[in-house]
Amino acid sequence: MTAANATGRLSLKRGSARSPEQAGSNQARPAALAVGGIAVFAALLAIAPLASLAVIAFGQTGDIWLHLIRYVVPTALVQTMLLLAGVAAVTIVIGVGAAWAVTTFEFPGRNALSWMLALPLALPTYIVAYIYVDLLGSYGPVQSTLRAMFGFKTAAEYWFPNVRSLGGAILLMGLVLYPYVYLAARAMFQTQAAQLTEAARMLGARPFRLALQISLPLARPAIAVGVALALLETLNDIGASEYLGVQTLTISIFTTWLNRGSLAGAAQIACIMLIFVAALIALERYGRRGRAFTALSQQGARFPSRIALKGPTRFIATLLCLVPVVLGFLLPAGFLISEVIARGLLVGFEPELIRPALTTVALAAAATALVLVIGFAAIAATRYLRRSLIDACVNVAGIGYAIPGTVLALGLLTPLVLVDEGINAAIRALGGGSVGLILAGSVAALIIAYVIRFLAIALGFAQAGFARIAPEFDDVARMLGAGPATLARTIHLPLVRPAIFGAALLVFVDCLKELPATLLLRPLNVETLSTYIYQYATRGSFEEGSLEALIIILVGIPAVLLISRHADAQIVPNS
């Protein structure tokens, strides 16, 4: 019997709480209407760039599809699927394995590793790609040392795995993206009902069996959300894939647009990619269907005690958890630090760097706040209103995460300019002069793009967070006469707080790292840290941007620390 079944049995009959009359009576409540409105707004926001893409996709493409189907799409599909499968495998193995280890066992360094395992999140994928090509490339320290040791004269005389390959891309992206899975899995493992695990242990279940039959099935929705985020991020990557020579669908969108001269064809490939995304999301939903994954009760939500490892095993656990931290964070960060020192970048520290740094943080913070409000309100709306329209809106609202940044930016331009032209027309009608591009020509465009792009993260976390709150809580509160506003204030918000902080961290850090949409949409004279790094990277000497890269990482680290602390401190519901 799996734990999920057990949970299902222990739960009250949930149908009783879902009577249509009750759902109907909620409609009148302003709080419910407000969140419902936000859910609809979120969907409209996400649809706007897609709609303008669709308009582009209806354009003339001539005979390009004959060519694409014959020579481009098959390779792109195969490489994309292999890349996704590979990254899924790597992120699950590292993310779930590490989360299970730090929540189940006690071993030296566990506390530190528990938060350090999230650190690779702070690194932009393409920077990590550059660094590893540098380190492991033919001219890098590793191969140079090998040549010196074995007396090889050239790099052609021996075999060495090439980082610039599909395999290399899978490993590198897996190393940077596994924290999505790790954080989600760890939060779930920590909040799983202690009674279940302890009962199983008392009945003699070994840790592995416990993990397979209790912890993993219970954590599956969270793991699915984490994997989905990692894969969507993989899908929209362009910098690392191009540099590593992987021919993904995203790359083919760009080559079709820029080289084959068909923006319409590119938009059509983008639509194919969205089918991928929809399939990914549907698969995750299907796996989750018909099961109750809620925390059982207040008492059940305390920490399960950890098993102290003895003998040499404990150091093996330490080592295993250390590997992803070293490869995914310490080594790349160390490389950047050594470059900053070797190049004396701090000596010539430009005070002008302060402005892009502040801009980056301000934009990220503003977008994060908006994303949180919109994302959590939209999910709350699905719970309060229980309307299929709202569910559909929420499903649509997350789609922006899978659109490559440049494509999203392109799609967003038209709606923004339309709104601007509307504003200008209105002002002219009132006797005023032209005010120019208020949205498209200001940072508003960037914030809107970030919100669309990263809403999926907040939605995913909110969904997982709300799913853990037993519907019985709502039922009881409603029986006692509480409306949605009271319900939200007294029960839901306190209980989803860890999820809010988790989402805040990820969105904030992702905004810091975002490059392609920022490049295309930013107004005149606005630079962020990632556009600064990009300046160097495009000239083929990204090391000169090491300082900017380090600042991105340094700003991201406190966010990582915050989530680690809050995830630990706020497990026990305190309502």
Next chain:
Amino acid sequence: MKSVCGRVLPCLVPCLALAAASVTTPALAQGEVNVYTYRETKLIQPLFDTFTKDTGIKVNVVSAASGLEQRIRTEGANSPADVLLTVDISRLEAAVRAGITQPIKSEVLDKVVAPRFRDPEGHWYAVSMRARVVYASKDRVKQTALNYEDLGDAAWKSKICIRSGQHYYNIALFAAYIVKHGEAQTEQWLRGLKANLAQKPSGGDRETARDVAAGKCDLGIGNTYYYGLMMHRNPAQKPWAEATKVILPTFKGGGTHVNVSGVVLTRHAPNKANAMKLIEWLAGEQAQQMYANMNYEYPIRAGVAINPTIAAFGKLNPDPMPLSAIADKSKAAANLVDKVGFND
């Protein structure tokens, strides 16, 4: 609601305010010119700074990797853009086709920019030139001259490195090959070149030089100015340049493939007079010297000296084919790259 919203909302307001305050809206007042550029700001900022010092006109900049033509087109009549700076002849022609340009009418420019480096109707002007050449290993390559045609020769099997075949530097080279030899022969040549690659096309031109230096391959395809940048602007990359020699290949019976960086004046340029001043200034002596000595490009203006490091490659003999012919064949070149599975 207090606990979470109490934290989120109070920080939302100042964040938005800070975000808004962190930028200055581009004023369309006199004394400014707004530049959208595919050239990196790090590279062109010194040029703009000097221009501002010379003329008092402030230069506002956005740089991006792709999509600026679409941005200008979508922004329409309200677009703040005056000037688009870009590399690659195909991109210049694409900007003209997108309808976002207007003719640059300038006698000053027509005097110093040769007709082959400008659009017949003045929709674009080149401001600098580069050649796509061969980085050859000093130790392992004896040849001092090569034809582009040789690169498809089986003698170089597994000896050549190159970046993605779909990168516009390579597309322009392959398009030039089509102009010279037609599509069928180019396809054959590309298959030969593909068979000669030591590894999948990836990285950039500097990585190509690095792989030649490390002995992964004997020949690399790259742009001329990277050699100067590696040699003089980055101590860590100096050994890569030192291990290689630059060969200026030619087409059989022709010259070396060259490409340009250039400038267009946007159709709705709000600061047209200042934009014209900037464009003329970029073709001026001082700016051309900066292109030559800071970015190691070939100046477009006759009489401006080529940087010694670049001049040491030998006399550049650009192929006489019109640049617009390359742009016309770029789509065919991209299709051939797909067809022969060049990047697979």
